[in-house]
Amino acid sequence: MKIRLLVGAALLPLTFAMAAQAADVAPSAVIEPAGDGVIGRVVNADGAPLPGAEIVERGTGRRVVSNTQGEFILNGVSGQIELDVRYIGLPSASQTVVATPGRLTAITVTMGGGDVTTVADVVVTGVITDSVARSLNQQKNADGTINVLSADAIGRYPDPNVAESLQRVPGIAIQRDQGEGRYINVRGAPSAFTAVSVDGVAVPAVDPGTRAVDLDTLPSDIVSNIEVSKTLLPSQDADSIAGAVNIRTRSPFDTRRLAFSGYAGGSYNDYGGNDTRAAATVSNVFGENQTFGALLSLSYSETNRRPENIENAWVEGGSSYVIEETLFKQYETQRTRQALTGALEWRPTDQTRLYVRGSYADFEDNEYRNTLILGYADGALQAGATDTTATYTGARIYRGLRHRTQNNQITTLVLGGEHTFDNGMIWDADLSWADSEQTYPHRDELVYRSTPTTLSYDTRDHYAPTYFYAAGNPIFGDTATGFFATPGNFSFRENTFRSNTTQQEDVAFRTNLEIPSQFAGREVDWKFGLKYATRDVDADEERQRDRASSANPGTLASLWGDTQGRNFGYQLGTQYDKGLVDAYLAAAKGSSPRRMPDSLTADYTAQEDILAGYGQARFDVGATNITVGLRVEQTKFDGSAPTYSIDEDENEVYATANVSRDDTDFFPNLTVRHAFNDNLIGRFALTRSISRPEFNQIVPRRVEEVDGTELSASFEVGNPDLQPTLSNNVDFGLEYYFASLGVVSANAFYKDLTDYRYVLNYQQDVTIGGVTYVDADFSTPINAPEGHLMGLELNWQQKFGFLPGWMSGFGVFANFTVTDAEIKTGQNYGGRNTFDLPGQSETNYNAALFYEMAGFSARLSYTKRSDYLEEINADNADLDLYVEGREQLDFTASYDFGNGFEVFGEAKNLTDSAGVKYYGSRERTYEYEKFGYNAFVGVRFKY
Known part of the structure; x- marks a missing residue:
């Protein structure tokens, strides 16, 4: 594949050189x-x-x-x-x-x-007002419904990555990991419904479990602007039911001179550690007529945090709901982001340009996690349990240390060009390569387990439950004492080793021809294009585990350090010495048992080829701009996964399961923009779009995690018959733009979903090798025949320049989105066949008050989304998993000295908002996590 890329790269400039010298010939008599x-x-x-x-x-x-x-x-x-x-x-x-x-x-x-x-x-000039003007002008005059974020606008928020920047856009909410934004939900849709590209290059996901791109991998300071298309045109890829995000990096022709800019600063984190961030960009144009341009941009950040986390696993226990496991997680994390972007451009004339653009982003999460687990399910539930209290005899306590390193890398490279002929025709083409890779070099863990004991809990205060051992003694008092803090009560349980590597490589060629013409007595711009993209996916996972006495590193006390753990006021006792545990794990890994055979089934390979073609016509009827067209996409998919089983003679049997598919889909399009006057714009669009299945869901894989000693088992089962989700979309809206810089708008949308895919979680007994596992956990993706997503976006932005004197520096950003969505399944689950759409919050809003005057600027911003469903439980609606709505208040301020230097400060999460998940009801808290606030100060410079 890379050879094909190099050959194509060599031929593309030659093709453009020939085209630029070709005679201007009319394409047809029609x-x-x-x-x-x-x-x-x-x-x-x-x-x-x-x-x-x-x-x-x-x-x-x-x-x-x-x-x-x-x-x-x-x-x-x-x-x-x-x-x-x-x-x-x-x-x-x-x-x-x-x-x-x-x-x-x-x-x-x-x-x-x-x-x-x-x-x-x-208009009073300034960084904020200039960025607002750039965004509003692009949004107002676009054919479809779009939102635009400029680099300057992004820089006025305390948003270190692209996901957090996008939460400021109307209709976009984010999903977080340890307090940082990772995925986006556009208009209440699942994150996989939004495609992401960098400089027009489709970005493959780094996570093998989704097509959604981890946007926390991409730092916000590499961005020139971000364009979110909420309605698509035929010239755009159809795989964006919710919207398409295109991240544009900088160009040397943005300034057309020697330019240098950057920033640097550091922060304090409320929950331990600190941040360091810095970035720099240099560009210039060269030659007698400034026809050559070059740009290089660098970015680096390091974040150290110690978030606090408690998780409870709830199950149905007779006539009540009880906890089967409680986890106290003491984190010590270091996250680093490094990014590099570059561009070389040649513009020999106003009508011809060639370019090479590339980007590289690297994200590493190095995490130590001391874990204390109350294993109620190891024992027997006693009579008298309620929805808030329970007692177990014969339960156990586990103490572990996990060292996990995750590394994400996203690389894009595009070589292309454009030529405008004297007759007005425009031809462009590009050849692109994108590579996304996620590796876990190690997810290694050492676990000790206690002797049986009696454990109980009381969750009437569901954010601060109390826990007991023996005869009602609090487990976590003011000091770390008692059963769990006595090393002699624990013995070696196991070591586990797990590593993953997933790589997705995408090569694409795209070409477009735009022809301005007279057709049927009307000025018509015709546009035709072809695109071929091929993506290879390779996922490999390895798991090892050793419980043999030969792996025992000694007493628990011999591995302890001098740090005392504390989590939400719970005294967790002495923590592991991570250096001692790392040394033990490094030595033990080489002597651990061979790779667990059933972990082979987590591996898979896939290849997806998409051939697309489109034609569209754009014309005006008075003040109405109309685009009509059709896109056709053919998708060929081949996938395979290893299988493992044990035959009747107790022999291990290895084989390979394969799947091949070939689908063709049509995407008609009608997009209308009408200018009632210079300020009032109306929009209407009828479109069709697609969301293809996740690769790991469509390959015929069966991932088993079986513990014969504990008699527990879980299964993740692929579905080769899983269909893509198709959506017929209707969008309409009104936008009124203020000449003094501002807009008020309302945009409504309706998406009719066919074959919405979701993951079904259920339990059933299963027998493997003569051993029966009761209530084994199963998950498998399936299609829901029908569903819908509809909503309304309201947006208000305005600079109050009409106010007198210093008050004219005030302005406001505010947007509110309300959505309604549901899916209907082909069969009943727990007596129901209608569900909320996973990932969809009923309401989402942002509000920001800003001030800018004489070099000083400040912005106070607030964002909030309501609760949303994360996972469906097939057997019991009370055990559906929800994410609790979250709010956050941020503040930024800066002063520009007028000589190219600027000082700034940021304060993030001033509300100290937690991340919460729950089962069915908020009283059944699954996860409670806090991150604290963050204060950052730094300096910007520009030449």
């Missing part, structure tokens, strides 16, 4: 190219490009919009023409142009450099 026009840039008084500017030819009303670098092409005009250019936040401009017939005439339009003639156009 579609006649326009032939005349203007090619240009829109910039501000400082020469910075203005994206989303609207350019209108006064005589004919022809309209175009500048791209992210302020560039535009207006076809079908010649002779002396008058251009009107509008950009929210700057005074409108007009420019007379003499367009030469038969070719494209190059111009530059400068806005904001002349006298202000309209009071409504006066």
